[in-house]
Amino acid sequence: MSISAAQVKQLRDMTGAGMMDCKAALAETNGDIDAAVDWLRKKGIAKADKKAGRTAAEGLIGVAADGTSAVVVEVNSETDFVARNEAFQDLVRTVAEVALGTDGTRDAVGAATYPAAGKPVDEAIKDAVATIGENMSLRRSAKLAVPAGVVATYVHNAAADGLGKIGVLVAVETTGDADAARAFARQVAMHVAATSPLALTPEEVDPAAVAREKEIFAAQARESGKPENIIEKMVEGRMRKFFEEVVLLKQAFVMNPDLTVEAALKAAEKDIGAPAKLAGFVRFALGEGVEKEESDFAAEVAAAVKS
Known part of the structure; x- marks a missing residue:
């Protein structure tokens, strides 16, 4: 072909x-x-x-939080120039704030009432197209919440407060000190922005991705000409390394590479004053997959x- x-x-x-x-x-x-x-x-x-x-897509990622919950939204535009437009920034910021009152799904956010317009968010964005002069759309959104603890946010390449090219949410479940938990969760959010892990735990990695890596590692190992029993051990070792690279809790913590994120969480419990659990994370990078x-x-x- x-x-x-x-x-x-x-x-x-x-x-x-x-x-x-x-x-x-x-x-x-x-x-x-x-x-x-x-x-x-x-x-x-x-x-x-x-x-x-x-x-390829332009626009902004927006985040908003209210303590035990937080949201991240992506609103796309045609050009990067619009991301510096104050009207567009206000639009994305408001959409994120509205999203806090929903379950965080894209459809729920799009259907929620945009306060200044008294109409659904999707309709308000369509109306803004005429004002700002460029096609725009709410592409996706996500929400994290914990019954006790905090959900911290971090925005990388910030264009304004709570707006930027990469947005991250990190949830820490704990009954301990909220300020200490938030400080640690924000550090983890910065880590997630930098490393883009695939999952929180090894068990949560997509089984198809795991099977694919095993197949690739086995093919690489066979190139060495070693027997199958040795190849199997080589693949096991490579898979351990793979999980260390892509699983958040197993990654070396960017703030202290001598510790894994899991070990850093355990150490942070001293400041938090109670057991703490990383309950989840979300990372949105502007335009990924487009x-x-x-x-x-x-x-x-x-x-x-x-x-």
């Missing part, structure tokens, strides 16, 4: 592999991007799937694709 320049670029952005390697991977997998990523990883050419690099067509890459790779 014919492999397009856009496919080569997408695979290169996701893996960091060379153009010719990307072309070969796509040819071997009939143009299936995800299969091509696995093919490159099995060959040891690519280290990981960088799907976060496929971001793809945009590329039109300026063909000249760079045309020769490689046609050869």
Whole structure:
């Protein structure tokens, strides 16, 4: 089949592999991007799937909290310029505040009443399109709550208070000191912004992702020519390392890399004054998973694709 320049670029952005390697991977997998990523990883050419690099949408992430609960919302726009518009910032901030009074699902937030307009949030956003002069939409939202404790928020690349490119919520369940728990939860939220874990615990990692990693590690190990019983032990070791990299509680804490997040939580209990549990986290990065067509890459790779 014919492999397009856009496919080569997408695979290169996701893996960091060379153009010719990307072309070969796509040819071997009939143009299936995800299969091509696995093919490159099995060959040891690519280290990981960088799907976060496929971001394209503009706009803002907004967060709001009221102690034992917090929300994060993403409102998209057509250009980054609008994110600096005070009217748009007020819109996103208000949507986040409205979301606190809902269950946090996208449909519930969209249907909730926007106070200044007296109409649903989705309708208020449509009305704002005419004022701000650009298409906008509420893309997604999420909420975390605990019966006792705190839910802390953190915004990275902040454009204004509570607004930015990455928004994180971290819930700590405890009956101890709320200020100490919030301070620790905010540190964990900063950690989550930096490391983008896949899950809170190993058990919560997507089983399909676990199976995929095992398959890739086994293929890499077989390249060494070692017997199956040794390969099995090698895969077990690699999977332990994988969980340390992608599971929040198992990751080295960015504030103190000598401790895991789990161990740092245990240490924080001294200041909190009671047992504490990390009850959950949410991380929104602006535009993640939204793809945009590329039109300026063909000249760079045309020769490689046609050869």
